[in-house]
Amino acid sequence: MQFLIVLLAFLFLLLSITCNLSPVSAHTGFQIIKMTPNGFEPQELMTDTNSVVMFVNRDTTPRWPASNIHPTHELYSEFDPKAPVEVGASWAFKPKKAGIFKFHDHLNPHFRGTLTVNTESGTTNQTNPFANWLVTIKDWFIRLTTKPVKVLDTSEFKNLSTDQQIEAIKNRTDQISPEDSWQFLKATFKGQTGTLGNIHDLAHLTGSLVYEKKGLPGLSICSSDFAFGCYHGFLDKAFEKSLDGLDRAEAACAKLGSSGPYGSCVHGIGHGIASFYQTNDLDSSLKSCQQLINGQQFCFDGVFMEFERAAPLELYSKDSPEQPCDNLAKNFSKEVVFACGRNQPTVLMNRFNFTFEKVAEVCLESKSKDFKEACIDSLGFKSAQGGNSDEIVKECQKIEVDEFVARCTKSGAGELIFQEAPNWQTEAPKTCASLNAKYFEECRVYMDNLIKDYGR
Numbered sequence: 001m002q003f004l005i006v007l008l009a010f011l012f013l014l015l016s017i018t019c020n021l022s023p024v025s026a027h028t029g030f031q032i033i034k035m036t037p038n039g040f041e042p043q044e045l046m047t048d049t050n051s052v053v054m055f056v057n058r059d060t061t062p063r064w065p066a067s068n069i070h071p072t073h074e075l076y077s078e079f080d081p082k083a084p085v086e087v088g089a090s091w092a093f094k095p096k097k098a099g100i101f102k103f104h105d106h107l108n109p110h111f112r113g114t115l116t117v118n119t120e121s122g123t124t125n126q127t128n129p130f131a132n133w134l135v136t137i138k139d140w141f142i143r144l145t146t147k148p149v150k151v152l153d154t155s156e157f158k159n160l161s162t163d164q165q166i167e168a169i170k171n172r173t174d175q176i177s178p179e180d181s182w183q184f185l186k187a188t189f190k191g192q193t194g195t196l197g198n199i200h201d202l203a204h205l206t207g208s209l210v211y212e213k214k215g216l217p218g219l220s221i222c223s224s225d226f227a228f229g230c231y232h233g234f235l236d237k238a239f240e241k242s243l244d245g246l247d248r249a250e251a252a253c254a255k256l257g258s259s260g261p262y263g264s265c266v267h268g269i270g271h272g273i274a275s276f277y278q279t280n281d282l283d284s285s286l287k288s289c290q291q292l293i294n295g296q297q298f299c300f301d302g303v304f305m306e307f308e309r310a311a312p313l314e315l316y317s318k319d320s321p322e323q324p325c326d327n328l329a330k331n332f333s334k335e336v337v338f339a340c341g342r343n344q345p346t347v348l349m350n351r352f353n354f355t356f357e358k359v360a361e362v363c364l365e366s367k368s369k370d371f372k373e374a375c376i377d378s379l380g381f382k383s384a385q386g387g388n389s390d391e392i393v394k395e396c397q398k399i400e401v402d403e404f405v406a407r408c409t410k411s412g413a414g415e416l417i418f419q420e421a422p423n424w425q426t427e428a429p430k431t432c433a434s435l436n437a438k439y440f441e442e443c444r445v446y447m448d449n450l451i452k453d454y455g456r
Contacts, residue, residue, distance in 0.1 A: 043113045307343075
C-alpha cells in the first residue's frame with residue numbers, strides 16, 4: 001500500500017512537470033444571459049470553468065437566477081446570488097465545476113434554463129494523451145489520500161445551515177450508502193412533518209441521490225415520510241432527460257405493496273413527467289400519465305402539483321378561478337378534472353391571494369361535481385396545516401354547507417395522518433368526533449383506512 005502511494009506521488013509530481021506539454025491556450029470568456037419578461041435568453045448556454053456568465057435583468061421586475069432544485073438550489077449551491085437582481089442590474093457567475101446544471105428563476109420558477117459547463121480550457125490537454133492519463137492518476141491520488149469527511153450524528157446535523165446539511169447528506173451517501181442517508185434523515189426528523197422547514201427538500205435531495213446510485217431498482221429504498229419527498233426527488237431525477245422508463249418506474253412502485261405508498265410513488269412519477277416538460281406543456285404531461293397501466297389518477301395529481309408550483313403565469317386566471325380545470329373535461333377523464341381541482345385552491349391562495357372563504361365560494365359555485373369535491377378536499381388539507389383538530393373544525397365550518405363541511409373535516413383528519421403530524425393519534429380522531437352521527441362513521445372509516453394503507 002505504501003509503495004502504491006509513493007508511486008502515485010511520483011506520477012503526481014511528473015504530471016506537474018509535464019503541465020506545459022502542448023496545452024490548449026487559456027482564455028477568459030464572457031457570456032451574457034438576459035432575463036426578460038419571456039424568460040432567460042438564451043435558455044441554454046455552454047461555457048467553461050475559465051469563463052464568466054453575466055445574468056442581466058432586462059425585465060421590469062426583480063429576477064433571481066439560481067440552480068435547481070427550487071427552492072433550496074442544492075444542485076449547485078454557489079450558483080445563486082442569494083438575493084434578487086434588481087431591474088437593470090446584473091450578477092456575474094464564474095462556474096468552478098464542470099457539469100450540466102439546470103437552473104430557474106427563484107421568484108418565477110416557471111422560467112428555466114440549462115447551463116453546460118466544460119472543464120477549464122487552460123487545464124485540458126487535447127494533444128497529449130499521456131498528460132490526460134496523468135490527470136486521471138492525479139484524481140485517484142487525491143481520493144486515496146484525502147481524509148474522509150466526518151459523518152455527523154443527528155444533533156450535530158440539526159445545528160448545520162441548509163447548505164451544510166445538503167453537503168452532509170451528499171458526503172454520507174458517498175461514504176456509506178444512499179440507504180443509510182435516507183434512514184439517517186428519517187431518524188433525525190422523526191415525528192416531524194414534511195411541511196416544516198427544509199425537511200421535504202432534504203428528502204427530495206436524498207431521493208435524487210438514491211436514483212444516481214441505484215437507478216430505478218433503488219425506488220424501494222424511499223418511503224412515504226416527509227410528504228413523499230424521497231419519491232419526488234427520485235423520480236424527478238429518473239425522468240430528467242427521458243420518459244422511456246415510465247413502465248419500469250410504475251412496476252417499481254407496484255412492488256411497494258399497499259395502495260398508500262404505491263399511490264404516493266406514482267404521484268412522484270407525475271412530478272417527474274411535469275418537470276420533463278418543464279411545466280410548460282400540460283396536455284403532453286397528462287397524456288404521458290395515460291401511458292401508465294394503473295394509478296393514472298395519482299400521476300395526474302403529481303402533474304398538477306408540479307404545475308401549481310412552477311407553471312407559466314398565463315395558465316391560471318384570477319378572473320376565471322377554475323381555469324384550466326374547466327376546460328379539461330373536453331379531452332380528458334373526470335379523474336383529470338378531480339386532480340386539477342385538488343390543486344386549484346393552492347394556486348388561488350398562493351398566486352392570487354384568495355382567502356379560505358373566497359376559495360370555498362369558488363368550490364361551491366362550480367358546476368363540476370368532480371372539481372367541487374376535490375376543491376373541498378383540498379381545503380381540508382389546508383385546514384390541517386396547523387396540526388390540530390380545533391383549527392380544522394374552525395376553518396371547515398366557514399364552508400357553511402353541512403355536506404361539504406363534513407367532507408372538509410374528514411380530509412383534514414386524513415391529512416394529519418398522511419403527514420404524520422405530531423399527536424395525530426389523538427388529533428385525527430378528535431377531528432372526526434366533531435361531526436354528527438350522520439358523517440362521523442364515514443370519517444372514522446376513512447381515517448382507519450389511511451392508517452392501514454400507510455402503516456401508521
